[in-house]
Amino acid sequence: MNYDVLIIGAGASGLYCACRILSESRVRLGIIDSNDSVGKKLLMTGAGRCNISNYDMDPRFYMTDSPDMLARLLRHHDEKVSLDFFRDELGVLMAERDDKLCYPATYRSDTVVNAMRNYLIDNDADFIMNTQVYSISRDDGGFTVNGSLHSKTIVIAVGGASYSRTGSNGSILKLAAPFTGSGDIAPLYPALVPLKTMEKDITSISGARAYCDLNLYEDSRTDKVLAESSGEILFTQYGVSGICVLDISGYAIKAMTEGKRPVLSVNLLKMSYPKARVEVETNLLNFPDRSPSQALNGLIRDDILAIILGRLNLTEVRHASDLSRADIDNITGCMISFKLTITGSLSFDNAQITTGGIMLSSVNDQMELKSTPGLFICGEALNCNGICGGYNLQFCWSSASAAAEGVLSCLN
Numbered sequence: 001m002n003y004d005v006l007i008i009g010a011g012a013s014g015l016y017c018a019c020r021i022l023s024e025s026r027v028r029l030g031i032i033d034s035n036d037s038v039g040k041k042l043l044m045t046g047a048g049r050c051n052i053s054n055y056d057m058d059p060r061f062y063m064t065d066s067p068d069m070l071a072r073l074l075r076h077h078d079e080k081v082s083l084d085f086f087r088d089e090l091g092v093l094m095a096e097r098d099d100k101l102c103y104p105a106t107y108r109s110d111t112v113v114n115a116m117r118n119y120l121i122d123n124d125a126d127f128i129m130n131t132q133v134y135s136i137s138r139d140d141g142g143f144t145v146n147g148s149l150h151s152k153t154i155v156i157a158v159g160g161a162s163y164s165r166t167g168s169n170g171s172i173l174k175l176a177a178p179f180t181g182s183g184d185i186a187p188l189y190p191a192l193v194p195l196k197t198m199e200k201d202i203t204s205i206s207g208a209r210a211y212c213d214l215n216l217y218e219d220s221r222t223d224k225v226l227a228e229s230s231g232e233i234l235f236t237q238y239g240v241s242g243i244c245v246l247d248i249s250g251y252a253i254k255a256m257t258e259g260k261r262p263v264l265s266v267n268l269l270k271m272s273y274p275k276a277r278v279e280v281e282t283n284l285l286n287f288p289d290r291s292p293s294q295a296l297n298g299l300i301r302d303d304i305l306a307i308i309l310g311r312l313n314l315t316e317v318r319h320a321s322d323l324s325r326a327d328i329d330n331i332t333g334c335m336i337s338f339k340l341t342i343t344g345s346l347s348f349d350n351a352q353i354t355t356g357g358i359m360l361s362s363v364n365d366q367m368e369l370k371s372t373p374g375l376f377i378c379g380e381a382l383n384c385n386g387i388c389g390g391y392n393l394q395f396c397w398s399s400a401s402a403a404a405e406g407v408l409s410c411l412n
């Protein structure tokens, strides 16, 4: 079979790339996937509601090897262009909301998957399902896939290695290998993933949640902040989770791969030290006969405070009035900087996204591999991952649009 373009991967980026191409030209397009149906991971996004994009789009919300290239991509293929396409061509309206998060008006991810699948059916795309791609090679007229399918151009949209049960199993490394050198690929690691911590005292508060500000330090000896976030932290048997933790997890994992031992500092009061010191002291003075835990109960959960008092060897103190000034300093310090040493993360199967993949610096602005004209890459297979909030799907839409543009100019 001969195609003008073969897209490998019928996830968010592959489907969207196919729609963009067919909206411009009636080319012979095939889309291949190892699954029996399209958009398996896309269906799971936003807990089935699909946080499709974000109106506060900025490269600083992403980790990548080339922020400049990402900035150009997000400028030329911004969220407005993507969402207009969803509305005007695919018939998907967006919900009106007061925040910056963007969801389909139905709050259903199957709306998004069905809209793209139906558009491709209407426009005569060839679906080649239940087909694992194991080889891509160059031939005279373009490329040969699995030794039998021929195409003038190829788009690799196979995702990363997260949630492998949805089909993305790291095959980008094998498929791109004939066309890339070691400098073109960043190793794959899980990101947007819960983190494991060294301190065992937090197992006693497994299941507890708290609003906080987070600072991730490179290690315990430096004050170099790698990442910051805010939100609700969830303490677990193995460590910590919650969106604010997921958002900084990629930075923690990168630091660990560089041999660092990153430390998370949890500000449980969301206050500066001087302000927190006043609040702590005021409560202790107001309730001198209570235990420290009961005196401070209005500021912090008592089970977390029990851990803090344990760390400071103050568990036996019976009355707030028995605490020294130094004790109050230390309690305040621990409340605004509750330290957790990061030792690892949960696996790819618990990671919403993959960090690593084909370097952005190895593709041009149309996502064409610089070493291999006619071979395009988009979506999570590229070395670019964002925080939670619609950023990863927007990267799919933007990179897929750019790849579609590249395919069309290649074919003309």
Ligand SMILES: Cc1cc2nc3c(=O)[nH]c(=O)nc-3n(C[C@H](O)[C@H](O)[C@H](O)COP(=O)(O)OP(=O)(O)OC[C@H]3O[C@@H](n4cnc5c(N)ncnc54)[C@H](O)[C@@H]3O)c2cc1C
Pocket (backbone or CB within 6 Å): 008, 009, 010, 011, 012, 013, 014, 032, 033, 034, 035, 039, 040, 041, 042, 044, 045, 046, 047, 050, 051, 052, 053, 131, 132, 133, 134, 157, 158, 159, 160, 162, 163, 166, 167, 168, 169, 171, 172, 351, 352, 353, 378, 379, 380, 381, 389, 390, 391, 392, 393, 394, 396
């Ligand atoms: C639980 C969860 C919730 C999420 N929620 C959000 C959210 O709300 N908002 C957001 O922005 N992002 C979210 N994400 C991230 C988002 O889902 C991904 O960024 C996005 O799906 C990546 O799309 P992709 O097309 O690049 O890869 P994928 O969706 O992984 O698609 C790749 C496709 O390629 C196929 N494939 C792989 N290798 C081969 C091969 N060798 N041969 C044939 N086919 C192959 C796979 O079967 C798969 O269908 C979430 C992720 C998860 C896991």
